Amino acid sequence: MALIFRALREEQPGPKLAGLFREFWPAYHRWWASEGYVARPTYMECRRTIATHMPEMLALYDTLAELAGGSDSAARFLSLYCPPKYLSGCSQAIWQGDEPLLVRNYDYSAKAFDAVVLHTGWQGRRVMGMADGLWGLLDGVNDAGLAVSLTFGGRREVGEGFGVPLILRYVLQTCETAAEACATLSRVPCHMSYNVTVLDHARDFATVYLTPDREAIVTGTPVATNHQERVEWAQHARFTATVERERFLLSRLTLHPDRQERFIDAFLRPPLYSTAFGAGFGTLYTAAYRPRAGRMELLWPGLRWPFTLGGFEEGARHILIPEG
Template identity: 70%
Template sequence: MYWRAISEQQPGAKWSGLFDEYWPHYKRWWEREGDSARPSYLESRRALETHMPEIVPLYDELCELAGGGDQAARFLSFYCPPPYLAGCSQAIWTGKEPVLVRNYDYNPKAFDSLILHTGWQGRRVMGTSDGLWGMVDGCNDAGLSISLTFGGRRVVGTGFGVPLILRYVLQTCETTEQAGRVLARVPTHMSYNVTVLDAKRQYLTAMMAPDRPAVITHAAVATNHQENVEWVSHARFTATVERERFLLQRLTLHRDPEETFIGAFLKPPLYSTAFDAGFGTLYTAVYRPRLQEMEIRWPGTVWSFSMDNFNEGSRKVTIPGAA
């Protein structure tokens, strides 16, 4: 896989170039159920104005940079996108310097492979991109870190793709408490578990769903089910219960040192090579919110980033089992 790290303080030529590069692939995905299956531009923008009004000016700016087209604007709203599934494990190591660690298990052919560092709307954010302004994990300059996992339910409803919800949290929140309020009110189109850790060591996991209120918990671990396993075949295939138990044991019974705990994400049962089924581990991310630092790890490789001293670059990474 070819990864890039890109920094652009305000939306401009770099982001526009990325959009031109990625849009043909995203357009095919967006249209896979037919154009009429997606909400209109007016519906999409009204939903943003209702639920995420603070980032509407940023949305408008990105739409203009993307060429101002109807389909591009609807895609960038992330409102009622096509359904998609991922694996993923995430946990908070609650040591002296707490860290948020996650594995992202997904199809390598449907992934941005991009670390974005932005200063949009006066808020610095860095993290792993999805949809060119959404995030699957990230942190901001207030020391707030966030990550998502699929919630293991088939229900699809009316709401936003969760990567944009994570971007919204990072753009507008500074504490776990503030993030919890956002995650409780913004509608999601599918079920996701979102874990948040702030600079004051406070954390939560929000179990979001399109058909019922979000459940805000003090869980330090999230895999691919919520309070109960509802999609049994998916749970068995992804070993979500086994991964959750493994992480809970590492946090409570073993009390691993930080590096040992992080290292466990790069080995079975957390590390997956099921790429033929679309659930292989693409990377492990490590966030240190108080230091405003992040790492992207692969077996034998660590790529480090700092909010204050972010270095652009690229990496070609060979992932075991990935085509």
């Protein structure tokens, strides 16, 4: 199948975002309502929780809800508060060189993926990254020189909290350093287990283990795959080869350190690059972030697509995804 990746720029919420929402809402709604409306929090619960944990985002949330049509279900969905559960694969690591560099693979189903690189200037802060759920982010960078990325944490537990893409958006809207990002990640509730790696312009970095039932753990590891301190879901770990990928990345960083381009290229080959598209865990894209330069690059075997915060250009790329 052909997956169309689009790059869109809209400094303030407007017709481009409204158009995206109209396009994706049928699929969003099916997923959000898959367990019934009563399984999801009410609009007032959603808005109150954003006001409590992300007060800087409340006005933006209200604007986006109105832009999406103002319906109860759309507003509840956009809060990304206590959404249905979802799993992904993914690998990410920080290259240990002079220039800050975060590289990640996003492994997920092509049928449940927005494939939109979004550049925004909301609240006076320029942010670009891979969008999810209209305003959430799977990874991204801001104009303060902070980059973030997520992987699934390999635990079954589901609790009360936000979908992690909105948490990443919140971090990039409000934080400038890795230390600030870690503090924010440690206090905002996340509804499932995720590993969030942060890197700033000064080369400070951390990986934060988020869970719905335990306190967040801030670590100094430069690598994250699909488990946290230990494997807790053995079947998922075997299927995604999370331990093997982690060992491979740690080896590339320590035992056999690569130059920058060789390190990036390693993400485009096994064992990091996955072709398990039929099982919903194929590598949909590789992203390389250079936060000091405000640069982002999307990569696939044989193709590179660069972006900058200062000179972001809209466009599209057709990427062939295997059906099997």
